[in-house]
Amino acid sequence: GAGVSQSPSNKVTEKGKDVELRCDPISGHTALYWYRQSLGQGLEFLIYFQGNSAPDKSGLPSDRFSAERTGGSVSTLTIQRTQQEDSAVYLCASSAQTGSYIDEQYFGPGTRLTVT
Amino acid sequence: KQEVTQIPAALSVPEGENLVLNCSFTDSAIYNLQWFRQDPGKGLTSLLLIQSSQREQTSGRLNASLDKSSGRSTLYIAASQPGDSATYLCAGKSGAGSYQLTFGKGTKLSVIP
Numbered sequence: 001g002a003g004v005s006q007s008p009s010n011k012v013t014e015k016g017k018d019v020e021l022r023c024d025p026i027s028g029h030t031a032l033y034w035y036r037q038s039l040g041q042g043l044e045f046l047i048y049f050q051g052n053s054a055p056d057k058s059g060l061p062s063d064r065f066s067a068e069r070t071g072g073s074v075s076t077l078t079i080q081r082t083q084q085e086d087s088a089v090y091l092c093a094s095s096a097q098t099g100s101y102i103d104e105q106y107f108g109p110g111t112r113l114t115v116t
Numbered sequence: 117k118q119e120v121t122q123i124p125a126a127l128s129v130p131e132g133e134n135l136v137l138n139c140s141f142t143d144s145a146i147y148n149l150q151w152f153r154q155d156p157g158k159g160l161t162s163l164l165l166i167q168s169s170q171r172e173q174t175s176g177r178l179n180a181s182l183d184k185s186s187g188r189s190t191l192y193i194a195a196s197q198p199g200d201s202a203t204y205l206c207a208g209k210s211g212a213g214s215y216q217l218t219f220g221k222g223t224k225l226s227v228i229p
Contacts, residue, residue, distance in 0.1 A: 004159075031215065042120075043205070045216040059216070091159060103209070104150065105217060107160040 002026070004108035006092050012114045013082055021077040021111045025094030032075050033095075033105065034067060038088040046090075049075060082115045089113070118143040118210045122220035129196055130228050137191040137223045139206035144184045150217065151180050151191050152205040160205065164191070196227045 005024045013019050025032050034046040045059040049069040060066070064082075069075040079086055089112050093105040119142040129135050139149070148167050152160040164173045164180040166189065172181040179192040189206055203224045207217035 006159075033216065035217075035219075042221040043207075043217075043219040045218075048215055050215070056215075093160075103148070103215075104162055104165045106162060107152070109159040112157075 004092055004094050004106055006090075006108040006111050008111060009109065010112045010114075012116060015084060015115055016081055018078065018080045019082055019113065021079075021090050021113070023075045023077070023092030023108060025073065025075070025092070026106055029094035029096050029106075030072065031095045031097065031103075032069060033093045034075070034077050035091045035093065036061075036088045037091060037110070043091065046077070079113075082113075084115045087113055087115045118146070118208055118218040120206060120208055120218050120220040122204075122206060122223050124223060125221065126224040126226070128226040128228060131196060131198060133196050133227075134192070134194050135196055135225070137193070137204050137206075137225070139189040139191070139220055141187050141189070141208045141218075143208070143210045144187055145210055146182075146184060147209045149180075149182055149189050149206060149208045151178075151189075152207065154203045154205060154222070156202075163204075193225075196225075198227045198229050201225055201227050 007022045030051045032049045035043045037043045047067045048056040064080045067077045089110045091110045093107045095103050095105045121140045150165045151163045154160050166173050166182040177194040182189045203222040205222045207219040
């Protein structure tokens, strides 16, 4: 079956512009996660959606970052007034369930964001 | 707060050699641990997931172990091949109520033909 897909694969934007990154999870997966991988850094958690519950936004680095998930499926991560330090690879993952030993996360190919 | 460390940051081995990648974590109340592979410019491919009640998992030439008491996991790769060259990441999930993965910074493996 289809895996997690993300678009665009690459995005170059000017400092101060807004960007939207899209994630389409594996069909039937109720949990969706956004992570960020910066050069020289590990992956850091940004935000988590589970079903119709309120998302956990505790990992978002600033109020310029927001995300939504429509219809329990596709998610959009929005970064407003982009800064150069926002340059990173943004990875989306989905899983079938949480709180389970077998809750394996499957990752998309990522969106490489470059802020000039 | 869970912290995950991977040492070394880079490893180079000749083709055919068996090798072990190391991962250590600070919170022994780990729920599961997942090993991933990342090729340059690509996303993460899940290799193995070990539940906290398990000691090891095997898939083909890969074997992952988990020792909660010592806070360590290892990924064993048998008969390495040039195609195994990639960055290997381990990530832990702590607690039943937790959902985010805490990642190490990875070990970049180069298998020399």
